[in-house]
Amino acid sequence: xxxxxxxxxxxxxxxxxxxxxxxxxxxxxxxxxxxxxxxxxxxxxxxxxxxxxxxxxxxxxxxxxxxxxxxxxxxxxxxxxxxxxxxxxxxxxxxxxxxxxxxxxxxxxxxxxxxxxxxxxxxxxxxxxxxxxxxxxxxxxxxxxxxxxxxxxxxxxxxxxxxxxxxxxxxxxxxxxxxxxxxxxxxxxxxxxxxxxxxxxxxxxxxxxxxxxxxxxxxxxxxxxxxxxxxxxxxxxxxxxxxxxxxxxxxxxxxxxxxxxxxxxxxxxxxxxxxxxxxxxxxxxxxxxxxxxxxxxxxxxxxxxxxxxxxxxxxxxxxxxxxxxxxxxxxxxxxxxxxxxxxxxxxxxxxxxxxxxxxxxxxxxxxxxxxxxxxxxxxxxxxxxxxxxxxxxxxxxxxxxxxxxxxxxxxxxxxxxxxxxxxxxxxxxxxxxxxxxxxxxxxxxxxxxxxxxxxxxxxxxxxxxxxxxxxxxxxxxxxxxxxxxxxxxxxxxxxxxxxxxxxxxxxxxxxxxxxxxxxxxxxxxxxxxxxxxxxxxxxxxxxxxxxxxxxxxxxxxxxxxxxxxxxxxxxxxxxxxxxxxxxxxxxxxxxxxxxxxxxxxxxxxxxxxxxxxxxxxxxxxxxxxxxxxxxxxxxxxxxxxxxxxxxxxxxxxxxxxxxxxxxxxxxxxxxxxxxxxxxxxxxxxxxxxxxxxxxxxxxxxxxxxxxxxxxxxxxxxxxxxxxxxxxxxxxxxxxxxxxxxxxxxxxxxxxxxxxxxxxxxxxxxxxxxxxxxxxxxxxxxxxxxxxxxxxxxxxxxxxxxxxxxxxx
Numbered sequence: 001x002x003x004x005x006x007x008x009x010x011x012x013x014x015x016x017x018x019x020x021x022x023x024x025x026x027x028x029x030x031x032x033x034x035x036x037x038x039x040x041x042x043x044x045x046x047x048x049x050x051x052x053x054x055x056x057x058x059x060x061x062x063x064x065x066x067x068x069x070x071x072x073x074x075x076x077x078x079x080x081x082x083x084x085x086x087x088x089x090x091x092x093x094x095x096x097x098x099x100x101x102x103x104x105x106x107x108x109x110x111x112x113x114x115x116x117x118x119x120x121x122x123x124x125x126x127x128x129x130x131x132x133x134x135x136x137x138x139x140x141x142x143x144x145x146x147x148x149x150x151x152x153x154x155x156x157x158x159x160x161x162x163x164x165x166x167x168x169x170x171x172x173x174x175x176x177x178x179x180x181x182x183x184x185x186x187x188x189x190x191x192x193x194x195x196x197x198x199x200x201x202x203x204x205x206x207x208x209x210x211x212x213x214x215x216x217x218x219x220x221x222x223x224x225x226x227x228x229x230x231x232x233x234x235x236x237x238x239x240x241x242x243x244x245x246x247x248x249x250x251x252x253x254x255x256x257x258x259x260x261x262x263x264x265x266x267x268x269x270x271x272x273x274x275x276x277x278x279x280x281x282x283x284x285x286x287x288x289x290x291x292x293x294x295x296x297x298x299x300x301x302x303x304x305x306x307x308x309x310x311x312x313x314x315x316x317x318x319x320x321x322x323x324x325x326x327x328x329x330x331x332x333x334x335x336x337x338x339x340x341x342x343x344x345x346x347x348x349x350x351x352x353x354x355x356x357x358x359x360x361x362x363x364x365x366x367x368x369x370x371x372x373x374x375x376x377x378x379x380x381x382x383x384x385x386x387x388x389x390x391x392x393x394x395x396x397x398x399x400x401x402x403x404x405x406x407x408x409x410x411x412x413x414x415x416x417x418x419x420x421x422x423x424x425x426x427x428x429x430x431x432x433x434x435x436x437x438x439x440x441x442x443x444x445x446x447x448x449x450x451x452x453x454x455x456x457x458x459x460x461x462x463x464x465x466x467x468x469x470x471x472x473x474x475x476x477x478x479x480x481x482x483x484x485x486x487x488x489x490x491x492x493x494x495x496x497x498x499x500x501x502x503x504x505x506x507x508x509x510x511x512x513x514x515x516x517x518x519x520x521x522x523x524x525x526x527x528x529x530x531x532x533x534x535x536x537x538x539x540x541x542x543x544x545x546x547x548x549x550x551x552x553x554x555x556x557x558x559x560x561x562x563x564x565x566x567x568x569x570x571x572x573x574x575x576x577x578x579x580x581x582x583x584x585x586x587x588x589x590x591x592x593x594x595x596x597x598x599x600x601x602x603x604x605x606x607x608x609x610x611x612x613x614x615x616x617x618x619x620x621x622x623x624x625x626x627x628x629x630x631x632x633x634x635x636x637x638x639x640x641x642x643x644x645x646x647x648x649x650x651x652x653x654x655x656x657x658x659x660x661x662x663x664x665x666x667x668x669x670x671x672x673x674x675x676x677x678x679x680x681x682x683x684x685x686x687x688x689x690x691x692x693x694x695x696x697x698x699x700x701x702x703x704x705x706x707x708x709x710x711x712x713x714x715x716x717x718x719x720x721x722x723x724x725x726x727x728x729x730x731x732x733x734x735x736x737x738x739x740x741x742x743x744x745x746x747x748x749x750x751x752x753x754x755x756x757x758x759x760x761x762x763x764x765x766x767x768x769x770x771x772x773x774x775x776x777x778x779x780x781x782x783x784x785x786x787x788x789x790x791x792x793x794x795x796x797x798x799x800x801x802x803x804x805x806x807x808x
Contacts, residue, residue: 017045183250412430711725
């Protein structure tokens with residue numbers, strides 16, 4: 001829809017109304033001039049008023065104190081006013097909160113939960129939306145993992161209610177992953193930072209995803225169902241709201257997506273997840289909450305036949321693979337956290353958090369693939385598309401018996417203190433990690449009846465022209481059993497101040513983190529304890545300009561990533577307990593500009609960034625599996641620019657277009673700089689929402705991502721300095737159409753809809769343009785010509801899905 005703009009000059013007031021527990025308040029009457037609206041279930045309101053030097057906004061709700069706020073509004077200005085209602089008059093000075101300006105100062109991106117729930121995607125959820133943001137990269141729609149500004153999947157922090165969460169260890173492909181930890185139906189707020197974040201966030205080098213689950217106000221529920229699975233969320237609250245609970249159950253089956261690939265397969269995934277957030281507020285000063293999660297992912301994979309055509313029209317080939325065997329994986333995780341908040345007064349608060357995470361993972365497979373590589377006829381008058389003759393025959397046997405068991409326990413104390421325009425935050429956390437890992441993998445490759453040794457094996461092999469006299473060994477063979485304990489003690493302190501320079505508003509944040517850890521690996525010499533210190537700072541200024549609403553921000557500092565177990569384990573399975581923390585210096589220069597085109601508000605975000613990395617632990621990336629060298633023998637750099645344009649083409653509904661450019665290279669052992677595995681130069685993302693003018697109940701959602709090629713177009717075992725090939729471009733568009741029977745905007749008097757607050761039926765098309773995207777290559781060798789052929793491992797093709805959403 002193209003909006004029709006009027007000529008009358010107006011201003012907009014919008015925001016969120018919260019209570020003292022920062023939960024949204026529904027049905028608050030908001031009045032300004034002669035206009036009035038009520039807040040929706042998310043506490044959101046939107047008003048259009050006439051510009052004036054004195055616009056008074058009044059907020060009224062039962063059991064809450066009435067609040068008024070006066071602001072000067074200019075023509076076409078979009079003003080965000082967020083309010084916290086209170087039952088106590090002594091809290092008047094804390095009622096008005098301008099969180100929008102705070103987010104602009106801190107440089108975080110806010111993602112509305114409604115957008116997350118509605119935007120289509122093969123793996124719908126928070127991560128699906130992140131992949132449309134500039135600087136966030138992913139070439140795998142089956143995976144919820146993402147890379148940010150040249151980092152890898154291990155360099156991103158994820159918090160739920162201030163509690164750090166983890167992902168399974170053994171997963172090597174996106175189709176094995178199952179469900180993300182985050183339950184979208186339970187989400188109230190999502191903040192994301194892609195660099196230059198504050199010291200209060202932990203020790204990772206790339207990004208922070210900070211998610212807050214909502215606190216129910218009354219009984220309710222939500223049902224989501226589709227061909228790929230479904231979920232049920234139940235809200236409970238006592239009459240006085242001292243006890244609340246929100247519980248979500250999810251089930252997912254990716255068979256529909258996997259069956260769209262070029263492999264005939266018997267695929268039986270079972271992904272189950274249950275989460276619950278229980279809160280108890282015995283008094284205005286105390287609040288306790290328990291977050292529980294249990295998930296069971298079972299992945300049964302029995303490939304049968306794979307046929308892949310590749311090459312050019314004049315030199316087209318087909319690979320046919322006939323499989324025997326199966327892969328059966330199980331990932332079971334259990335997570336529990338207790339959080340207590342004590343607020344003795346308005347200026348001070350203290351938090352204590354204790355959590356435990358336990359994962360048991362099994363990866364068992366024996367798969368024999370026998371392949372035939374043939375030339376395809378291009379004779380349009382004859383047998384076009386059929387194999388004329390075979391140029392390569394062979395087989396490949398893969399065996400694995402991998403087990404991983406990890407228990408991670410942590411305890412944390414945090415404090416927050418406000419004094420006028422100053423805010424001080426601090427925290428101390430202890431983490432104990434106990435890991436037990438067994439790795440057994442081997443691969444035997446046979447080409448035209450001749451067993452192939454590992455390419456780095458010392459004995460010459462010139463089969464079939466000369467007999468091979470060396471020892472018969474697997475093409476790849478890794479065996480290791482590791483018992484590792486890691487103890488960590490880390491903490492932070494930071495100071496923030498809101499102030500001004502003349503008439504210009506300013507924000508300053510200065511802080512530092514410290515991290516101490518030691519590694520005890522059974523069978524290895526005890527490692528020396530290590531310490532890192534990471535100073536960080538942010539400065540932002542909002543000029544008092546009449547015609548432009550801008551915020552400028554400079555942020556950065558020193559960011560360390562002390563090694564996890566994955567970074568300690570080398571490619572041969574051995575452990576290096578003395579791996580140092582990787583180090584990154586961030587410099588981020590940002591600007592966001594709010595403006596209007598006619599009466600439609602827009603925001604333009606621009607960021608320039610540079611990272612200087614040292615003590616780099618290089619790695620290979622195969623699908624979603626990361627394997628490290630377990631040393632610190634490299635340096636690297638990243639630089640780039642991100643631009644994002646947001647606009648409310650429909651009032652209250654946000655769309656955006658993002659463009660990102662980056663370059664990242666590494667220098668291993670002073671051999672020179674080459675592209676890192678995440679050197680994805682150009683990224684374009686589009687997230688679009690609209691409705692049809694003729695049928696306003698019918699809404700359109702579009703999610704589009706385009707990425708230029710990643711490195712990785714060469715075998716994983718080769719020296720990357722000899723092979724710097726790249727994969728093909730990645731382009732994918734997912735579209736969704738949703739018919740709204742009832743919601744906050746569209747009311748209905750139909751009897752069957754009366755029990756529900758929202759009912760919507762959707763139709764989704766994944767990979768709208770049916771692009772053949774590839775995540776990796778399989779390398780097949782012709783024994784006679786010794787040519788290695790790159791066979792693309794393609795992702796999902798066009799797929800259709802039906803979706804039902806109900807909320808009561």
